Amino acid sequence: MEYRELGRTGLRVSRLGFGGIPIQRIDEPGTRAMLKAACEAGVNYIDTARAYTVSEEWIGQALEELGLRDRFILATKCRALTKEEMESELAQSLKNLRTDHIELYQFHNPSLAGLETILAPGGAMEALLEAKAAGVVGHIGITAHLAAVFERALSVKEIETVMFPYNIVEQQGAELIDRCAAAGKGFIDMKPLAGGAIEDGRLALRYVLSNPNVTVAIPGMADPKELQANVAGSDATAPLTPEEQDACQKVRDALGTQFCRRCNYCAPCTVGIQIPSCFLFQGYLDRYGLEGWAHERYNTLKVKAGACIGCGKCETRCPYNLPIREMLKKVAADFGE
Incomplete structure (x- = not known):
């Protein structure tokens, strides 16, 4: 070590x-x-x-x-x-x-x-x-x-x-x-x-x-x-090594169209959704298996993912071209609101 x-x-x-x-x-x-x-x-x-x-x-x-x-x-x-x-x-x-x-x-x-x-x-x-x-x-x-x-x-x-x-x-x-x-x-x-x-x-x-x-x-x-x-x-x-660098690029290619980096360039949301926080808490739910804790943190959000009106303004600001509206629909489905 x-x-x-x-x-x-x-x-x-x-x-x-x-x-x-x-x-x-x-x-x-x-x-x-x-x-x-x-x-x-x-x-x-x-x-x-x-x-x-x-x-x-x-x-x-x-x-x-x-x-x-x-x-x-x-x-x-x-x-x-x-x-x-x-x-x-x-x-x-x-x-x-x-x-x-x-x-x-x-x-x-x-x-x-x-x-x-x-x-x-x-x-x-x-x-x-x-x-x-x-x-x-x-x-x-x-x-x-x-x-x-x-x-x-x-x-x-x-x-x-x-x-x-x-x-x-x-x-x-x-x-x-x-x-x-x-x-x-x-x-x-x-x-x-x-x-x-x-x-x-x-x-x-x-x-x-x-x-x-x-x-x-x-x-x-x-x-x-x-x-x-x-x-x-x-x-x-x-x-x-060059081989490891190539492997890193493959990871970026695989996650690049679906992964939120929490840079917050998507803000402000038209209806006040804290978009990066929605994806952060979903990560705890999906990848850490912390269902109870993820729901507790998600419930602290004043405006939930389901409030998205689909205006798309967030997507025009995202430097990674994420399909934020579709991703928010999944968050809303996962958390029930």
């Missing part, structure tokens, strides 16, 4: 991390087995979130029972925007993870407006800075799905790490990843397998980790076979 410094945090992390979203679809014994195997494989970075239902709790229980807390760097996140909300969410994370400190605490996918609330007086940043001064939080990061939020985060000195989607088919953050490294911030890659859309896990991780500015990739894992495939993809970070 290769290890890298996570920006300027002083944390030395394995380039393959453990993504905790799929923990929700296994159980406590399965979580223990996965974390034990991950540790034995040299993985020392765990990512989870308050929003991932039982993920924090089962990870905390497993680390305590296995006696492995000190072998892992824990990273979690929450959607709090205000200081009061963050204090409450952080306290719950500490309780769930059964620890007195968390190495990296992140703002979970705020909008641009939400990030400004976080940074304003009385915002969530104040709570994390106080927790950092007290030694409860080691470092502060942010996760994002929109390039505009990623770019804004690069100008915030208190934010030490950025998490963003990057893989064979999602390239909207490529230039920002380079700027992230130049700014001395660690880059954490979410969705290295495009949420499971890329079936060849070894190739997907080879592609991601061949980029020297990617510090750690965090594929979701719930099965020992997934762990084995991901470890195989992380054990060689040399430049891609």
